[in-house]
Amino acid sequence: MKEIGFSSLRTHIILIIFALLFIVPVWTILASSTHTPVTILRDGLQFWFGDNFINTYKSILFEHSGYTKNVTAFRMLINSLILGFGFAIGKVVISSMAAYAIVYFRFKLANFLFWLIFLTLLLPVEVRIVPSFEVLSKLNLLNSYTGLIVPLIASATGTFFFRQFYKSVPDEMLEAAKIDGANSWQFFIDILVPLSKTMMIALFIVMFIVGWNQYLWPIMMTTKPEYSTLLLGIKEIYQSNFEGTYLPEFNKAFAMTILALIVPVVIVIIFQRWFIKGLVDSEK
Amino acid sequence: MGYIEIEKVSKWYKKDHLIIKDLTLSVAKGEFLVIVGPSGCGKSTLLRMIAGLEEINSGVIKIEDEVVNNLSPADRDIAMVFQNYALYPHMNVYKNLSYGLKNRKVPKDIIDKKVKETSKLLQIEELLDRKPSELSGGQRQRVAMGRAIIREPKAFLFDEPLSNLDAKLRHQMRLEIRKLHDKLGITSIYVTHDQVEAMTLADRIVVMNGGRVEQIGTPDEIYNTPASIFVAKFMGTPPMNIFQMKISDGKIDFFGTSVEISNPDGMVFVGIRPEAIQDARSDIVIEVLVTMVERLGSENIIYGECQGEQIVIKSKKMPEKNNSMQFYLSKESIYIFS
Numbered sequence: 001m002k003e004i005g006f007s008s009l010r011t012h013i014i015l016i017i018f019a020l021l022f023i024v025p026v027w028t029i030l031a032s033s034t035h036t037p038v039t040i041l042r043d044g045l046q047f048w049f050g051d052n053f054i055n056t057y058k059s060i061l062f063e064h065s066g067y068t069k070n071v072t073a074f075r076m077l078i079n080s081l082i083l084g085f086g087f088a089i090g091k092v093v094i095s096s097m098a099a100y101a102i103v104y105f106r107f108k109l110a111n112f113l114f115w116l117i118f119l120t121l122l123l124p125v126e127v128r129i130v131p132s133f134e135v136l137s138k139l140n141l142l143n144s145y146t147g148l149i150v151p152l153i154a155s156a157t158g159t160f161f162f163r164q165f166y167k168s169v170p171d172e173m174l175e176a177a178k179i180d181g182a183n184s185w186q187f188f189i190d191i192l193v194p195l196s197k198t199m200m201i202a203l204f205i206v207m208f209i210v211g212w213n214q215y216l217w218p219i220m221m222t223t224k225p226e227y228s229t230l231l232l233g234i235k236e237i238y239q240s241n242f243e244g245t246y247l248p249e250f251n252k253a254f255a256m257t258i259l260a261l262i263v264p265v266v267i268v269i270i271f272q273r274w275f276i277k278g279l280v281d282s283e284k
Numbered sequence: 285m286g287y288i289e290i291e292k293v294s295k296w297y298k299k300d301h302l303i304i305k306d307l308t309l310s311v312a313k314g315e316f317l318v319i320v321g322p323s324g325c326g327k328s329t330l331l332r333m334i335a336g337l338e339e340i341n342s343g344v345i346k347i348e349d350e351v352v353n354n355l356s357p358a359d360r361d362i363a364m365v366f367q368n369y370a371l372y373p374h375m376n377v378y379k380n381l382s383y384g385l386k387n388r389k390v391p392k393d394i395i396d397k398k399v400k401e402t403s404k405l406l407q408i409e410e411l412l413d414r415k416p417s418e419l420s421g422g423q424r425q426r427v428a429m430g431r432a433i434i435r436e437p438k439a440f441l442f443d444e445p446l447s448n449l450d451a452k453l454r455h456q457m458r459l460e461i462r463k464l465h466d467k468l469g470i471t472s473i474y475v476t477h478d479q480v481e482a483m484t485l486a487d488r489i490v491v492m493n494g495g496r497v498e499q500i501g502t503p504d505e506i507y508n509t510p511a512s513i514f515v516a517k518f519m520g521t522p523p524m525n526i527f528q529m530k531i532s533d534g535k536i537d538f539f540g541t542s543v544e545i546s547n548p549d550g551m552v553f554v555g556i557r558p559e560a561i562q563d564a565r566s567d568i569v570i571e572v573l574v575t576m577v578e579r580l581g582s583e584n585i586i587y588g589e590c591q592g593e594q595i596v597i598k599s600k601k602m603p604e605k606n607n608s609m610q611f612y613l614s615k616e617s618i619y620i621f622s
Binding site: 170172173175176177178179180181182186190191194195197 | 335336337356357358362363364366367368370371372373374375383384387388431
């Protein structure tokens, strides 16, 4: 057997401590969510599964809840998925195409426009949230998926990454494709997109999580509960637990938290494989 | 009329700095033309202008009697082999070969047939499923050539295609390119800075310098009757020895031997190829103080001084350093450039 040295032991202890720090809260919430609200109120947080798992999750997923009692967590989950995918896919598509235009089409002001886009990195969403809201309300896009997603999908970071990547693709590649009779669109789809697949997946993962975790924008954009996302649902369910006159149902709140957590984790796990695969076998 | 006509073509990026100056050139059908010159002489730019990758600022380029100035590269029906091959890294060899045909909407079964033929011709049949990253330099080179051949274009354009290969492979691929050309007979324009490639591959050589054509001719013509000192020095290794001498009374004093020259009196440049200086007795004898010797195996390159002038000699002799030696050359081997 291989001997475990002191330093390796120390490393492991540190790693285990930190792993516990991250896992224990999630575990507690997961375990507690399978108990009845009464148990949680009486005995506090639980560290092992109870027998109320199916009940809790069935009721939050399929029973109408919230103040107005007309939205299920399932609906919110779908909304969150639409926002997350729309946000991430939109960002990848828009920023790769914007970067393609900036790098490969020599039009006047291309550089200036790039830096203009780049400058918007300095402006967080919060700064432009009031004008954005104004524009969308005038376009009648409040309470719609379009309004929820479209204003967010332009990405300076993404454009910058793609621009740097495209600049590193040798010019001969474009010339060879030109001689091979590819038009601009074919060059983009047949050559650049497959070459930047890894980058696209990386950007997609990051942006999906950012999109999934959007809070301020959806809360402003949606007033109808049918459009509310999981994160808004969590806020609402905790709020009604603390302020409501019913018996606080912490098991449901915890279950909602678990739901909000599970999707990004699954997405990261799935796409990480592709991401690593792309890193291993791609080259320019 | 040539197959590819380049008429009074100029190229500039800034109006006052011409890359190519008023260049006229004609390429015959089926010819293997090599454009050679030092880096920055405009040879690659010229090739790229023929390909349609660079704009032509003035003048006309015709392919098969059709003015192509404003045609896109794809419409000119030419194929190009790039220095770094420019293979599509994410496509396997089959797809790399067929991409151009696919874009031209050639039916699948014909593409398949052509890929098979081309890969057989280039002996890359077993590599069709591989990606470029899994190929060696020589194999990539073959695929790059295959991508050009498969379309059966009007002309092949080669942009220093062998400069990324090691010496041995370069030699082998050089022979193969020439063999392929003899087999396919497609008009080829080949740009290189390597004069050995130019000499071995070309039907005709174009020597370019500073955006101008210095000389056009067969390899023999270029080597035996260089039109200028530039051509004389550029073609041949080691380069020709050039001395400045004075003609008086129709004669020059060539290191002690009087040689009759038909040029009018005045200063001239006198050239002598290193390989023309021999050990065997001949008309002129020169006394050389050997300063350096490079061994090449079959022969040696001797660097020396002759009456204060630097001189390079290619010889089978292996003299000692700092020794004086006698070498001979014939009067006929002297070049005069005025």
